[in-house]
Amino acid sequence: MMHKRMVILGAGTGGTLAANRLRKRFSTAELEIDVVDQDNQHIYQPGLLFVPFGLTEPDDIVRKRDRQLHKGINYHQSEIESVDVEADEVHLANGTTLAYDLLLISTGTKLLPEETEGLDGPGWNRDVFTFYDLPGATALAERLANFDSGHLVINFFDLPIKCPVAPLEFAFLADWYFHDRGVRDDIKITYVTPLDGAFTKPAASATLSNLLEEKGINLVTEFTTGEVDTVGKKLISYDGTEVEFDLAVVIPLHGGADYVHNSPGLGDELGFIPCDNKTLQSTVKPNIFVLGDAADVPTSKAGSVTHFEGEVLVENIDAFLHEREMVERFDGHANCFIETGYSKALLIDFNYETEPLPGHFPGPVGLPLLKESRINHLGKLMFQSFYWHGLLPGRDVPGIGSHMPETGKHELQTTGKS
């Protein structure tokens, strides 16, 4: 193989694991790897959920990005100005131009609070918070600790969002947290969603609806927030209905990174990169691949998806560099622990075709699926260590492959294809 230059945009979950796996597979003489990110803070994003409840300290979930990369990978800390798709070049804000033979886009998704009317009002970070970034989660921890009575509303504005179960987990944990502090009876909790149920897929939606009801959490569906009045303290939907609150925890709209909009032909209206959802090769140009949240593929934006995609991606990049047909096929596999409070969690496992089903993972003997258990909670807690020491360095997990396992799952009467 001739000497090739690869540029990886983004050093989060996807960029880091791809760079490390590729560095192991190819010598520096074969493949030069340059990684770019705008800062040097790699956040363990699943940990953000625990920060508001004082279960994790902010410092415990942040490490340096460049320290997660293997030797022989060049790291550039700079904002990205644009990608010149025609010229095969990336322009950085610090003036550097990186020419590439192969480009990997793994810049994830960013929060767009400015796209919702009123959200930047005076009540932001006073009575309206998000836990989807570190400053927000940290500020919310202090506010929650002093919240003893009133109406807590949790609302995500619209899909796509990262980890679509996290807002539900927040509601479950809030119920537990207020119980623990002895103030639950004085606090009303309402979960507001633009969807027509607690979750998108029928079997999981039913289970999660029941859990909300058991925990005394109100559910408001088909409410698409168009405006937030942070002073009058109400959510206003596009059709004019309102939900009043004393404290709101919201998940702003998401979009792709800014440079995508400055790069003609690269992304769609929302700044995500169109790609073949099985091979992860972009439909923009054959030498551009996409990994993780930046990709416009019809599955969850989540670390587990990025992890499973990563294995497929490395094989396909190998094939591309050797001018072979792409063989590896990503099936949309996602796997999420859902914290339900009281040291319990449930686990869901699904892909493009199969909705989350009950049963066990990864085989008939394993973690219970779609059912609360302590072992799932422990699984979620142990995952953080695996993330830094196994997933990012690119180690394989015995028994857990990229594709969704089918053994151990109970068939359900299908309730219409989604």
Added chain:
Amino acid sequence: MTSTVIAGKTVEVNDEGFLVDPNEWTEEMATELAELHGVATPLTDRHWVVINYMRKEYFENGTGATVRKLGKASGVDTKELFQLFPKGPAKLSAMIAGIPKPKGCI
């Protein structure tokens, strides 16, 4: 899945009422589907901008657009989308356009 008669034609619909085969859809079905799912008729030109956009998206990309994409790309902004198709513009316009429920909703 059940069979039903819409605008004089027998078609298969799923449990939520979406047409199983988008190729069976005719323009005549749109009004009847709209009435069935609580969208005010007669359908206006603005409704049709959205319906036609949804069908185009489906046949080009394999799925209809989400509300946000509709708001940015269909030529009808989000506020108006909710006036035309109250509650769920993406879901309702897909229903009326005879295509499956838009993906990307997970």
